[in-house]
Amino acid sequence: MMTIATAPAVRAVSVALAGNPNAGKTTLFNALTGARQHVGNWPGKTVEKKTGILVRDALRLDITDLPGAYSLSAYSLEEVVARDFILDERPDVVLAVVDAANLERNLYLVVQLLELETPSVIALNMIDVAMRQGLDFDVARLSEALGAAVVPMAARRGEGLEHAVAAVTAAAVVPRSPFRLDYGPAVEAEIDRLVATLAQLPLTCPARWLAIKLLEDDADMATKVAAAAGGAKVLATAADARGQLEAALGEDADTVMADRRYAWIHALVGQAMHAERADVLTLSDRIDRFATHRLLGIPLFLAAMWLVFKVTTDLSAPWVDWLDAVLTGPLSRWMLAALGALGLGQTWVASMAVDGVLAGVGSVLAFVPVLLALYFALAVLEDSGYMARGAFVMDRLMKRIGLQGRSFLPLMVGFGCSVPAIYATRTLTNQRDRVLTGLLVPFISCGARLPVYVLFAAIFFPARAGLVILGLYVLGIVVALGVGLLLQRTLLPATVEAGLVMELPPYRLPNARSIGFHMWQRTRAFLQHAASLILMMTLAIWLLTAIPLGGAGTFANTPMSASAFGRVSALAAPALRPLGFGSWESGGALLTGLVAKEVVVSTLAQIHDVAPAPDGAEATTFAGDLVAIVTSFGRAVVETLRAIPGLVGINLTAGQTGDDAALSTALRASFDESSGGHAAAAGLAFMVFVLLYTPCMAAVAAERHELGARWMWLSLFGQLAIAWLAALTVFQLGRLWGGG
Amino acid sequence: MLRELLRLVEAADGPITLAELGRELNVDVAVLDGMLQHWVRKGRLVTDSGTAKSCAGGCGCMSVGGGCGSCAGMAACPFVARLPVVYRLKLDE
Numbered sequence: 001m002m003t004i005a006t007a008p009a010v011r012a013v014s015v016a017l018a019g020n021p022n023a024g025k026t027t028l029f030n031a032l033t034g035a036r037q038h039v040g041n042w043p044g045k046t047v048e049k050k051t052g053i054l055v056r057d058a059l060r061l062d063i064t065d066l067p068g069a070y071s072l073s074a075y076s077l078e079e080v081v082a083r084d085f086i087l088d089e090r091p092d093v094v095l096a097v098v099d100a101a102n103l104e105r106n107l108y109l110v111v112q113l114l115e116l117e118t119p120s121v122i123a124l125n126m127i128d129v130a131m132r133q134g135l136d137f138d139v140a141r142l143s144e145a146l147g148a149a150v151v152p153m154a155a156r157r158g159e160g161l162e163h164a165v166a167a168v169t170a171a172a173v174v175p176r177s178p179f180r181l182d183y184g185p186a187v188e189a190e191i192d193r194l195v196a197t198l199a200q201l202p203l204t205c206p207a208r209w210l211a212i213k214l215l216e217d218d219a220d221m222a223t224k225v226a227a228a229a230g231g232a233k234v235l236a237t238a239a240d241a242r243g244q245l246e247a248a249l250g251e252d253a254d255t256v257m258a259d260r261r262y263a264w265i266h267a268l269v270g271q272a273m274h275a276e277r278a279d280v281l282t283l284s285d286r287i288d289r290f291a292t293h294r295l296l297g298i299p300l301f302l303a304a305m306w307l308v309f310k311v312t313t314d315l316s317a318p319w320v321d322w323l324d325a326v327l328t329g330p331l332s333r334w335m336l337a338a339l340g341a342l343g344l345g346q347t348w349v350a351s352m353a354v355d356g357v358l359a360g361v362g363s364v365l366a367f368v369p370v371l372l373a374l375y376f377a378l379a380v381l382e383d384s385g386y387m388a389r390g391a392f393v394m395d396r397l398m399k400r401i402g403l404q405g406r407s408f409l410p411l412m413v414g415f416g417c418s419v420p421a422i423y424a425t426r427t428l429t430n431q432r433d434r435v436l437t438g439l440l441v442p443f444i445s446c447g448a449r450l451p452v453y454v455l456f457a458a459i460f461f462p463a464r465a466g467l468v469i470l471g472l473y474v475l476g477i478v479v480a481l482g483v484g485l486l487l488q489r490t491l492l493p494a495t496v497e498a499g500l501v502m503e504l505p506p507y508r509l510p511n512a513r514s515i516g517f518h519m520w521q522r523t524r525a526f527l528q529h530a531a532s533l534i535l536m537m538t539l540a541i542w543l544l545t546a547i548p549l550g551g552a553g554t555f556a557n558t559p560m561s562a563s564a565f566g567r568v569s570a571l572a573a574p575a576l577r578p579l580g581f582g583s584w585e586s587g588g589a590l591l592t593g594l595v596a597k598e599v600v601v602s603t604l605a606q607i608h609d610v611a612p613a614p615d616g617a618e619a620t621t622f623a624g625d626l627v628a629i630v631t632s633f634g635r636a637v638v639e640t641l642r643a644i645p646g647l648v649g650i651n652l653t654a655g656q657t658g659d660d661a662a663l664s665t666a667l668r669a670s671f672d673e674s675s676g677g678h679a680a681a682a683g684l685a686f687m688v689f690v691l692l693y694t695p696c697m698a699a700v701a702a703e704r705h706e707l708g709a710r711w712m713w714l715s716l717f718g719q720l721a722i723a724w725l726a727a728l729t730v731f732q733l734g735r736l737w738g739g740g
Numbered sequence: 741m742l743r744e745l746l747r748l749v750e751a752a753d754g755p756i757t758l759a760e761l762g763r764e765l766n767v768d769v770a771v772l773d774g775m776l777q778h779w780v781r782k783g784r785l786v787t788d789s790g791t792a793k794s795c796a797g798g799c800g801c802m803s804v805g806g807g808c809g810s811c812a813g814m815a816a817c818p819f820v821a822r823l824p825v826v827y828r829l830k831l832d833e
Contacts, residue, residue, distance in 0.1 A: 070774060075781065105770040251743065258778055259742040266741065266767065285759060292757060388824035395755040405755065406826075500755040501776065501785075501827040503769075 012060045013172045016086055018113055019097035020106050021068030024125040026050075028097055028155040029065040032165070059169060064091065070105075072112040073218065080220065086116050087205050092172040094120045095164065100130035100137065100152070103273055107265045110146065114179035117206040119171040120148045123164050128154040134276035141272040147179040178206070183260045186248050190215060190241040197237045200230045214238035215245070216254040284506040288389065292504070297393035304386065305412050308377040312370060312416040313447050318639035319369035322632050327362040330625035348556030352542060360538030364531045366598055367417065370447050371523045374416035379518040383510035392502050401484035402494030404428065407437040411480070414444035415473075418699040420526055421446075422706050436484060436492045438707045439715050442695040443480035445473050448597035452690045455601055459664045460671075460683035468684070472691050479692060479722065537595040537697050544568060560588070560607055579689065579724065580675035580682030580731035590689070596696045601663075608666035681734025685727040693723035741765065745775050746784060749829060776827050788826045 019025040033052025050065040066085055067078035086094060096113050098106035103124075114120055124137065143150040149167040153160025182188065194211035213221040215238060222238075225231040245253040290296050332354050339350045381387045387409065395405025406428055414421035421441045425434040445453075453472055457465035488494050544565035546555055552562035560566050561584065569588030576582040576590075585607045592603040620628075668679055675682035694700065694716050704712040748764055749756070758776075762769045779785040 070777075102768070102770050104768050105774055108771075108774060252782070255742055255778070255782060262741045262771070262775060266771075288757070288759070294754075391824060392755055392757065500752070501749055501758060501761060502755055503758045503773070503825040503827075505824065 011058060012062055013093060013169065014089070014091040015061050015063045015168055016066055016082075016089075016091040016094045016118075017063055017097060018066045018082055018086075018094055018109070019068060019123075019125075020070055020099065020102075020109055023068070023097045023099040023102075023106055024155050025065060025068060025097045028095075028123060028125060028153075028161075028164075029063060031155050031158055031161055032061070033063055054165065056165060061165070061168065063095075064089075069109060071109055072116070073216065086113070086118055091118065093168045094118045095123055095168055096120055096148075097123045097125050097155075100124045100127045101133055101135065103130075103135075103137075104265055104269045107269070108261060111179075111181060111261055111265060114146060114148065115181065115206075115209050115212060117178040117209065119175040120146075120179075121164065121167040121171050122146060122148050122150040123155070123160075124150055124152045125155050127152040128157065128159070136274040136276065138272040138274075142268070145268050145272070147176050178208075180208070181261065181264055183212075183257055186245060187215070187253065187256060187260070190245055190253075194234070194238060194241060197234050201225070201228050201234060211238075212257065215241055216257060217242060217252075282506065284385070284504075287507055288504065291386070291389045292392055294396075297389070298397065301390045301393050304381065304390065305415070308374070308381070308412065309415045311377040312374040313450060314643040315376075315640055316369035316373040316447075318636040318643065320366050322636040323365050323369070324362060325632055326629055327358055327365070330620075330629055332358060333620065333625065334622070348546060351546060351556040352539075355545070356539045356542035357535075359542070360535040364527065364534050366596075367526070368523060370417060371420065371526055372519050374413065374420070374447075375519040375522045376515060378413065379515040380510045382518070383508070383514055385505045385507045388502065388504045392504065395500060395502075401481055402488035402492070403433055403436060403484065404500075407433060410437050410441055411444055414441040414446060416447050418442050418444070418446050418695050419702045420522065422699060422702040423526075425706055432492055435707050435711055436487055438703055439487065439711060439718075440480040440484050442699055442703075442715065442719060443476050443483060443692065445476040445691055446597065446695075448696070449690055451598065451601045453687055455604075455663070456667075456683050456687050459668055460680040468687070472687055475688065475726075476691050479726070483722070533698055533701050534596060541565065541592055541595060565591075575724070577674075578731070579685045579727040580678060580735070581671060581686045581689075583670060583674040585670055586674065586686065590693065593690065594694060594697055596698070597690065600690065604667065605663050608663060608670065675731070675735075678731070678735045681731050681737070684734060685731035688730050689723045689727040691723075692719060692726055694719050741767070742775055742778060745772070746779055749785070749827070780827065784830060785827045786830045788828075 017025055017029055029050060029052060032054045052063050052065070054061040054063060064085065066082040069076065069079040069082045072079055072083045072086075085091075094113050094116070096110045098110060110120075110122060122142070124139065124142075127137075130137075137152065139150050139152060149171060151160055151164045151167050153164055155161070183191065191208060191211045194214060195207045198207045198210055210221060210225070214225065214234070217238075222235060225234050242253045245256060249256050251259075291300060293300075335353055335358060336345065336350055339345055339347075339353060344350055378387070381390070390408065390412075391405040393405070394408040398405050398407050407425075410421045410424040410428075412421075413424050418441050421444070422438050425438045425441070428434045428437060450469075453469045454465070457468040461468045545560055545563045546558070547564040548554060548558035548562060549564050549567050550562050552558055565588060566584055569591055570584035572587035572591065573582045573584050576587055585604065588607055589600045589603045593600040667683075671679040671682045671686070695703075700712060700716060703715055707715075745761070745765060748761060758769050758772055762772050765772070767775070776785060776787070780787050
C-alpha cells in the first residue's frame with residue numbers, strides 16, 4: 001500500500017471515476033492522485049480496484065477508479081462492479097470521463113450514470129484530439145441537457161484538472177435536480193406505476209432508476225427486489241408493465257428504452273457538437289470505395305490473390321532448389337562418407353540414411369520456403385487490413401455455393417499448400433462451413449503440383465504450356481465449385497444466412513515485427529503437425545523400394561521395377577489403363593505423390609533412370625562443399641531478388657535443364673506406349689489426375705484433425721473417383737480428337 | 741434508431757460494412773457497434789469475432805480439455821487469419 005498523505009483535511013468527498021474503456025479514465029486518475037494510490041481487487045472479483053487521494057487545502061477527494069464499462073446494464077463483470085459501487089457505496093460525486101472524439105457512444109453510459117441520481121460532473125476528456133479532428137462543442141448546451149457540469153479537459157497534458165476538481169467540489173456541495181430522460185408517454189406511465197408500487201419497499205437506490213431497471217428486465221435487480229418483503233408483488237407489476245408495453249409498442253421495453261436513449265443522445269450531440277469536416281472521408285473510406293466496390297472489388301481481390309500465389313511460388317523457388325541441392329549434394333556426400341568410415345558405405349543402412357531419412361527431411365524442408373513465402377503474403381494482407389475486404393467482397397460470390405465470404409481465405413491459401421488451408425477452416429463460424437470448405441480445399445491446385453504441370457506441359461504441349469497450366473488451375477476451381485454445389489444439394493445443405501454486417505478495420509502499414517512473428521508461428525505449427533508424418537511415409541516408400549520381389553537384386557539393392565514398390569505400383573496399372581497412362585511407372589509416381597506431390601517428378605526421374613549422377617562420385621572436399629553451400633545460398637538470395645520484378649509477369653516454363661530433357665524423352669516414349677500412340681491426351685489426363693486425386697498424406701491427416709475421420713475418408717475416395725472420371729474423360733475425348 | 745438499424749440489416753442485399761451502415765443511419769461507427777451489441781444480446785443478431793473454432797477433435801494442438809495445448813489459446817491459433825468481426829441475422833434454424 002502506498003503512503004497516504006496526512007494533510008489536515010477538513011472535508012472529505014468521495015468520488016467515483018466512471019467511463020468507457022479508453023476514455024482516458026486512468027490517465028485522469030493518475031493525474032489527480034499522483035503517487036497516492038492503492039491498487040487491489042474488488043472484493044470477490046478479479047477486476048482491478050484502484051483508489052487514490054487528492055488533497056487541496058481544506059479538501060480531500062477519495063477517488064475510486066471504477067472499471068471501464070459501456071453501460072450500467074450489468075452485462076459484464078465490469079458493469080456490475082461499477083454499478084454496485086455507485087449503488088452500495090453512494091459516492092458523493094460521480095466524475096464521468098468521456099472521450100470527446102467519441103462523444104455519442106460515451107454518452108450512453110453517462111445517461112445511465114445520471115439516472116442513478118448521484119451528483120455528477122462530466123469530464124470532456126481528450127478535447128485536444130477532438131479539436132484536431134475538427135470537432136467543436138457547445139459545452140453550455142451539453143451541461144444544460146445533462147443537468148451536470150461539463151468540463152473540457154486534456155488529462156494527458158494536465159489541462160482542465162483544476163476546473164474538474166472545482167466542479168466536483170461544487171457538485172458535492174450544491175447538488176442539481178436529478179436528470180430525467182423522457183421515455184415517452186407509454187413508458188413513463190408504466191415507470192410511474194412501478195414507482196408507486198416500489199414505495200412499499202425499503203429502497204437504497206432511486207425509485208425511478210429501479211423502475212427503469214425492472215422494466216428492462218434486469219435480472220440482477222430483480223433478484224434483489226425478490227429478496228425484499230413485498231418484492232414479489234413489485235416483480236409481478238413489472239412483468240405486467242413489460243407485457244403492456246410490448247403489446248402497445250410492438251417491441252420489448254428494454255429495446256424501446258435503449259432506442260429512446262440512443263435517439264435522445266443522437267439529437268443532443270447533433271445540437272451540441274459541430275464537426276467542421278463531417279463530410280470528409282477517411283483514407284480507409286476512400287480506398288474502400290474501390291476495394292469493396294460491388295464490381296471492382298472482386299477483380300481487385302483476385303489480382304491480390306494472384307500476387308499472393310506468385311509470391312508463394314516465385315520467391316520460394318530459389319530456396320527450394322538451394323535446399324534440394326544442399327541435401328542431395330554435400331549433405332548426402334558427408335553422410336555417405338561418415339557411414340563409409342564406419343564400414344557401412346555400400347549397405348542398406350547407407351541407402352536408408354540417404355534415400356529414406358535424408359529424402360524425408362528434404363521433403364519436409366521443401367515446405368519451409370513455400371510456407372514462409374505464403375505466410376509472408378498472407379500476413380501482409382492481414383496486417384494491412386485488406387484481408388477483411390477480401391472476405392467482404394467474396395461473400396456474395398461464395399454464397400452461391402452455400403459458403404460465407406470467409407471461406408475464400410482457406411481456398412486461397414490452398415493455392416500455396418492444402419495443409420495450412422485445411423487448418424485455416426478453423427476460423428469459420430459453423431461446422432458445416434468448415435467441413436464443406438475443408439473438402440473443397442484439395443481441389444485447389446497447390447504449389448507442389450506445379451512442377452508436374454510444368455514438366456508435362458513442356459513435353460506434350462510445348463507451344464501452349466502456359467495456357468495448359470492456367471487451364472489446370474481454372475479446372476481445379478471449376479471442379480471445387482461443382483463439388484461445392486453438389487454437396488450443398490446433398491450431404492451439406494446450406495443454412496439460410498442473411499443480413500451480414502462486417503466491421504472492417506482501418507487500413508494501416510504492415511508491421512515487420514508482426515509479419516515475422518506470424519510467418520514463424522504458422523510455419524513452426526505446420527512443421528510440428530506434418531513433419532513426422534511426412535518422414536514416416538518417406539521411410540515407408542523407401543522400404544517398399546528396398547524390398548526385392550521376384551528374385552532380382554538384394555535388400556536395398558534392387559531395380560525399382562523388381563521391388564515391392566514396383567509390384568505395388570503395377571497393381572494400380574490396370575485401373576489407370578483406360579486413362580492412357582496404365583504403366584507401373586505412372587502408378588508408382590502417383591503412389592509417391594500421396595506422400596508429397598513434389599516427389600512425383602523426382603520419382604519419375606528415378607524410375608526412368610534419368611536422375612542426376614550420384615553426387616558422391618564427384619571429387620570434392622569438405623571445404624569445397626562448404627564454399628558451394630555458401631555461394632549457392634548467395635545465388636538463391638540474388639535469384640529471389642531477381643524474381644521480385646517478375647511477380648507481375650508469368651514465366652512458368654523457364655529453367656528446363658538437361659536432366660529434364662532426358663526425362664522428357666523417356667516420358668514421351670512411356671506415355672506413347674501406354675496410350676497406344678495418344679501420348680498428348682494421356683499426358684493431359686495425367687496432369688488432370690494429379691490435379692484432382694487424393695491430396696498428400698499431410699493434407700489427409702489435416703482433414704482428419706479438422707473435419708473428422710468420416711469426412712476424411714469421403715474426401716480420400718471421393719477425390720480419387722473424381723480424378724479417375726475426369727482423367728478418363730480427358731483421355732477418351734483427346735483420343736477421339738486425335739491427340740497424339 | 742435500433743429498430744431502423746435492424747430493418748436496414750434485414751433489408752440489406754448482400755453484405756454491408758459497418759461504415760456503410762453508419763453513413764446510412766448518420767451514426768458514428770462506435771455508436772453503431774453498441775447498437776449492434778444490443779441486438780446480439782436480444783438474440784436477433786449473432787456475432788462472430790473471427791477467432792479460431794475447435795477442430796474435429798484429437799488434433800495435436802488440442803488438449804483433452806478442449807483448449808489449445810501448444811498455443812496461447814483459440815484466439816492465438818497460428819493457423820487462423822485475423823478476419824473481421826461479423827454480425828448477421830439470427831434466423832430460426
